Amino acid sequence: METQADLGSRPFVSIGTIPALLVCLAAPAFFVLLLPWLGWALLIAGLVVGAVIERRRVVEPGPSLTRDLSLIALGMVVVSVIDLKAELDNAAMLRFTLALGGAVVLPYVVSRFVYRDRAIRFPWRGGGRWSTFQWVWLAAVLVLGWLILPFYFITSGVYENWPVVDTPDLIARLFVGVGAVGIWDELFFICTCFALLRRHFADVSANVLQAIVFVSFLWELGYRAWGPALTIPFALLQGYIFLRTRSLAYVVTVHLLFDAVVFGVLVHAHNPGLLDAIFLVPAP
Numbered sequence: 691m692e693t694q695a696d697l698g699s700r701p702f703v704s705i706g707t708i709p710a711l712l713v714c715l716a717a718p719a720f721f722v723l724l725l726p727w728l729g730w731a732l733l734i735a736g737l738v739v740g741a742v743i744e745r746r747r748v749v750e751p752g753p754s755l756t757r758d759l760s761l762i763a764l765g766m767v768v769v770s771v772i773d774l775k776a777e778l779d780n781a782a783m784l785r786f787t788l789a790l791g792g793a794v795v796l797p798y799v800v801s802r803f804v805y806r807d808r809a810i811r812f813p814w815r816g817g818g819r820w821s822t823f824q825w826v827w828l829a830a831v832l833v834l835g836w837l838i839l840p841f842y843f844i845t846s847g848v849y850e851n852w853p854v855v856d857t858p859d860l861i862a863r864l865f866v867g868v869g870a871v872g873i874w875d876e877l878f879f880i881c882t883c884f885a886l887l888r889r890h891f892a893d894v895s896a897n898v899l900q901a902i903v904f905v906s907f908l909w910e911l912g913y914r915a916w917g918p919a920l921t922i923p924f925a926l927l928q929g930y931i932f933l934r935t936r937s938l939a940y941v942v943t944v945h946l947l948f949d950a951v952v953f954g955v956l957v958h959a960h961n962p963g964l965l966d967a968i969f970l971v972p973a974p
Contacts, residue, residue: 702892705743706755710887712736713759713766714899717906720770724910729770733763757805758886761797765878766903768793774910776852778863786867790874797882809889812881816937824940831944835951840958840971842920847974849959851912856961865953871911872949876941879904879925880932897929904928924948 701707713736719729740756772789801809843849855864883903887896904925905918913921932941958965962973 700888700890700892702895704891706740706890707895709736709738709740709743709755709759710891710899712739713763714883714902716763716766717903718909720766721774721906721910726770729766733766737763753807753809753889754805755890758809758889761801761809761886762883762903764800765793765797765882768796769907774907776867776912778853778855778860778867783863783867786871790871790878794874794877794882809886810882811885812877812938813936814938816940817935820935820937820940824935828943828947831947832951835948836969838920839951839955840969842915842917843952843955844959844971844974846915846917848912848915848917849956851914852956852960854960855957861957864956868949868953868956869946872945873942875904875907876928876932876938876945879907880928880941881938884929884932893929893933897926897933900929901925 712732716729716732716736719725719732736759737756740759744754744756769789772785777783798810801807852864853860855861879900884896884900887899890896891899901922905921908921908925909917928941928945931944932938935941954965955969958969959973964973966972
């Protein structure tokens with residue numbers, strides 16, 4: 691459990707920011723530039739620099755930056771071995787399940803049983819009962835998604851980054867896939883990356899670093915064109931909400947409501963006339 695002294699001692703920027711930034715910048719190398727060699731080079735450089743910094747400094751109590759960065763690196767490497775193009779066939783869904791699941795499970799297992807700490811946790815209930823404002827925010831998420839997402843997906847054409855869903859079976863598969871990836875986002879980017887980075891840096895700095903990884907993954911997944919104008923605020927806001935609520939259940943609920951609108955928009959875009967009465971932007 692973190693004390694107020696621990697929280698107050700975490701720097702916004704320090705020499706440790708260099709290896710952390712190198713590791714996080716591997717995400718755009720892997721998922722935006724699609725240059726695995728560059729991603730590996732950045733991960734190795736970050737871990738080496740982190741190890742050198744920790745070896746040279748006076749030994750202090752507290753978590754090891756190099757160990758924590760290695761857990762983030764492990765998760766990214768596991769995800770990077772698959773093509774993140776959205777597909778709905780059995781093989782693709784199995785591939786996503788194994789890779790994304792491994793990216794959460796393996797860092798947790800290494801942290802718990804190899805490093806012998808509890809750096810990665812999944813606080814489902816967190817801060818207790820949800821406040822009135824939290825319930826209002828859930829409704830606001832639906833409204834904002836309904837207003838913004840159809841315009842983004844349809845006018846930019848990024849809906850074509852997802853497969854055509856024009857049968858009940860494909861629509862059901864899309865629903866499961868969108869929801870499953872949304873839950874995974876919070877397990878990896880918030881409960882793993884953000885939580886690990888917060889052990890070494892101030893909340894704002896840790897949130898910016900995790901957002902680099904979060905947004906890069908979403909880019910390869912299909913949120914391209916001017917998508918980062920939406921995904922960057924979303925990633926930062928999810929980190930902030932988690933800090934305020936301490937509740938995985940709440941950030942997952944926010945994400946799933948947002949993704950429910952994404953699902954509806956994709957069905958709408960691929961099936962002109964089916965959901966025209968719901969969305970303001972007509973299907974192409």
